Amino acid sequence: MAIGIVGWGAYIPRYRIKTREIAEAWGDDALRIRDMYLVEEKAVGYIDEDPVTMAVEASRDALIRAGVKPSEVGAVFAGTESKPYAVKPISSILIDALGLSRQVYSVDMEFACKAGSDAVINLMGLVKANLIKYGIAVGTDSSQGEPGEHLEYTVGTGAVAYVIGSGNLAAEIKYTYPYASDTPDFWRRDGSPYPVHGEGFTGEPAYFRHIIGAAKGLMDELGMKPNDFDYAVFHQPNARFPVRAAQMLGFPLEKVKPGIVVDLIGNTYNASALLGLAKVLEEAKPGAKIMVVTFGSGAGSNAFYIEATDQLPGKVKLARTISEMLEDKVYIDYSLYLKYRRIIKMIHG
Amino acid sequence: MVDQSLSVPKYWRRIPQYYRLTALKCRKCGRVYFPPRAICDCGSREFDEVELPRRGRLIEFTVLRSVTSDFEKQRPLIFGIVDLNGVRVLGQLVDCPNPEKLSDNAEVEVVFRRVKEDSDYGIIYYGFKLRPLKGCW
Amino acid sequence: MGISALGYINGVHVIPPGRYYDKGYRELFAEAALKALESAGNPDIKAIYIASALSELTGEQLAIGNILRDYSGIRNAPSIRVENGDGSGGFAFMVALNHVASMNDGCVLLVGIDKPHEVTSLKQNKYASYLLDSDYESYFGATPVVLAALMAKQYLKNYEYKYEDLAAWAIKMHERGAKTPFAYFKRAAKLKDVLESELVADPLRLYDVSPFVDGAAALVLCSKPNTRDQAVGVLGYGFGASNSYFASRNDYTALMSVIEAVKAFNPLNDFNGIVSVHDTYSILGVLALESLGLCKRGSALRLLNEGYFDPGGKVMVNLDGGLKAVGNSMGASGVYQLASATMQLRGDKPFNGLNAEAAVVEDMVGVDQESVVFMLKVVK
Structure with missing residues (x-):
């Protein structure tokens, strides 16, 4: 029984900040920063984007590429380390955002950056055991980088989703x-x-x-x-x-x-x-x-x-491609970055 | 307990509309209603649920600068009317830093975003927003 | 008495709108109510109608009737609160009118009252957003000004007007308000002031938006005219409604509820007299003139700029400066309009010398949700 990827979808936010812009704010040598990480710019989710919203976007495209009806999905697993809720799942929001049935195995998984791939493996097992026909595995994060600390140069925002199953494999x-x-x-x-x-x-x-x-x-x-x-x-x-x-x-x-x-x-x-x-x-x-x-x-x-x-090859153009999303970008400065990523400490809102 | 200033059931029951633009289509005359209604203009009360398409055209928009208390830190807000295959919907436009550059009938896609949240402790309210495919930056 | 009216406005009193930090709902109510009763000769009151949109939201008071009555010492009449957003005043008047029309001889008291300035501006905006569909419009942060702005943009585009043309509304209303004793804004505005005011929702600027004000206005409505004065009678009214979900409306440049409401009367294209429109936003004042049938679609802004609606003309619009100058007291605003129209018909200062016989008063809920239009006439 061949098991694998039936469809996939990705989501990259539209806003970008150059690492040079961050280095200038903190008095770092921008060239040295670039040399250390080889990261030119990073994607910044807007103020209303979080791992949930990006997971929905990626999963919708994954279902389109898979040609799978929401009602055929038997499991949805979300791998993340930046859950908006400490307690309350992303996967349950995905059920209703994607219009899945109520008979869906669903859970959020955490193993730092690895959980999205654990979701894939777990779904393979469920498919192989014939417990589900299709499952959606999501890796989604808008993780945190302390302002002024080096993680800030590389922490990006994005999501990807895979429909795992055993027929019509890409x-x-x-x-x-x-x-x-x-x-x-x-x-x-x-x-x-x-x-x-x-x-x-x-x-x-x-x-x-x-x-x-x-x-x-x-x-x-x-x-x-x-x-x-x-x-x-x-x-x-x-x-x-x-x-x-x-x-x-x-x-x-x-x-x-x-x-x-x-x-x-x-x-x-x-x-x-x-x-x-x-x-x-x-x-x-x-x-x-x-x-x-x-x-x-x-x-x-x-x-x-x-x-x-x-x-x-026939599935690539059915939804938004990463090549397109890499080109679809608007640069922002450091102050908007702080606002969009909700890093400015606010009493309310 | 943390005071909840927004209602959870009021949000929860509208999830099909907020998340997936679930509308009602009249079985008799075919007219599609978003938001849903109990009775069609043709008199029929029998409907089927349909999801509106996730691509459409912008009819008109405005940039709101004087926002309500729930949206203070999200201002300005851009509001647009879009035509989704004949059904017109009002929603926020996002990822559009220079809306004045939008062309007439600009193409927009329906996206899933956070709408508001009930302080740092209450629930997060999600829903659809509208994202121009190009032409506003 | 050749004309038979549904009822007669035998007494009025308006509190100059403002920010009454030192007075609550009860103090403003007592002042307006008692003076209106006094001006009507203190008749017996069969009912107290209270038009208020915000009494529980900003006043944190349900069942406000007995609180207001007890403070004012008005006994032996039931209180009925009417809430229909910023159209509460007009709708309460409609109910009160039907009440007196059913009586042989009797009077009711109508008080419009609201205090938006009990809360901050962000909260005021939030409460104003409740005028929209809370589930499907204000959920997303939309407010009435968003809808008015969308209509303004479409109107200016469709009829090839510039924003400067729309600015005439604010300029003319400020000019009129400067002469109105109870106006909130009593100073004239120049084109430059309007053009340089902040954008609220493009194309609408601060000067296109009526300011929130605390206010109370009272009327004594009776089945028979007060013989001591020149009486003002209410000849009739019409009601209309539009789609509640804004985007689903067929036409973003007309007020369907007004078009429906005015069908109760003969066409107004030959109307001669006073007109009061509910201009919460400049564009809604302009569109009301067209939807009332006072002029052709697309022509109101041109006629306004040409002075067609100025004092002394055939159709005199918002002689007190409208909500733009008098202020937007939400649930009370319609009662202000009706009280002001009564004063204008009676020729009270500074409205003397107008010699108008009739007044059309249009009150609207939100942005074209529901409207009610009244025809008032001098009864000699």
Whole structure:
């Protein structure tokens, strides 16, 4: 039974801020900041956008590309680390916003930036067990970056959704491989407005160990090599990390570049690698082999081996493409950024 | 308990309209009503639920600067009338920093956004808004 | 007495609208009510009609009737509160009129009263937004000025007017208000003032918006005329309604409720006399003139600028300066219009020398929700 992606949808807000603009506000050297992260600009959700609204937008397009009726969906899982409610699900709002039936398994998932990919894997299991026909997995985040702290340069806003099922596949998910451990590289305590990280500690023991561990484990079990893949997509907290992960694994730059979006929209956390995959799907030919490795702090990775089907190209134009959304942009300055992201501390509203 | 200044049931019962623009179509004459009505102008009381299309054309708009207390920090608000396949709807226009550049009959898409929230502790109210596809920045 | 009227306005009193921080609903009510009764010769009152839109919202008072009555010492008459937004005054008058029309000999008291300045401007805007459909319009933050602005934009576009043409409404209303003893705005405005005022909802500027005011106005309405004065009778009224959901209306440049309401009368194209329109926003004043049938569609702004509606002409519009100058006292505004029209017909100062025989008074709920139009006439 072939299980995989029946349809997908992505959402990137219209507003952008250049990292240079942020650096100027805080007296940092803009060139050095760009060199550190290779992030030119990032997407900024408007004042009325949050992980819920973006999840709805992405999921609507995913259903359109899938050609699946809302009534055929049996599960909706939302992966996020920036829930607007500490208690009250995003997934239940999705049920009514998408017009799904009431007989839907629904839950929000949290594993830092990894939960969106866990949603995909969980849906694969439900489809395989014949408990559902189709499920929607969402990765959505408008995470937080403390003003004046380096996370502010890269934290973006975006969402991506995948309809998982076993017929009419755009791409088959042929294998998955997890790699996880207790590694406190980045966290946000309950009730705290901004995450805290271990700077360099987020790199080697966290991001790279888990990404490489999952990617190598996947290839070892399948007996595959980097040469066997046409594309490699990695979680992208900045544009340097995925490129270096590719080098460490032996992927050439041209196989990793098509799946990098962080340089233009910032790190979209739970949408990050899955948005990269969505962009790759827009150009991949039938039969293309894609490796995707997500990462969530705390820490863990899921590696995927995905293969494009003949149906993929015909689905690309059915909804908004990432290429279009990357072009559809309006720049804002730092003061509007603070207003739109609700960073200005207000007594009311 | 935190005082709730906005009503939850009043919002909850309109979720089909707020989220998906669920309208009523008369079984007898085919006329579509948004917001829904109990009786059609033709006299019939039998309707089917239909969702309005998520693409349409802008008829008219204005920029409101003097807003109500629930929207103080969201000003200015742009309001537009759009035609969604023959049904006219009033809503907020978003992602449109320079509305004066909008052309007549500009194409808009229906999007899902936050509308307001009941302080930092109450619920968040979601609903449809209207987003010009291009031409206003 | 050749004319038979539904009722006669035998006494009026208006409180100059303002910001009455030192007075509550009861104080304003007592002052207006007692003086109106006095001016009618203190007749027995069969009922007290209270027109108010905001008494529970800003006054935090339900069942306000007995509070107001007890404070004012008016006994032995039931109180009936009428709420229909900023059209409460006209609708309460309609009910009161039907009451006296059913009596052989008797009087009722009508008091329009509201105090928007009990709360801040953001709250005032919120309460004004309740005039729209709360589920489908004000939920999204829309207010009456949004709808008026959309109508103004369409009107100016369709009939090829400039905003400067619309500014004439504010200028003329301020000019009239400057001579009205009870106006809130008693100073003239120049074109420059209007053009440089802040945008509220384009194209409408601050000068296009009637200001919220605290106010109370009272009328004594009787089945028989007060023989001591030149009496003013109410010959008839008409009611009309439009679609409640604004976007669903067929025409954004006409007031359907007014067009419907005025069908109760012979066409007004040859009307000669006083007209009072409910100009919560300049554009609604302009559109009311057209929808009443006083002039052709699209012509009101041109005629206004040409002075056709000025004092001394055939059709004299808003001689007191309208809501623009007198102020928008919400539920009381219609009673102000009716009281003012009575004073104008009686020739009270400064309205002496007009020699008008009849007045048309239009009161509207929100932006073309419901309207009621009255025909008043001097009965000698």
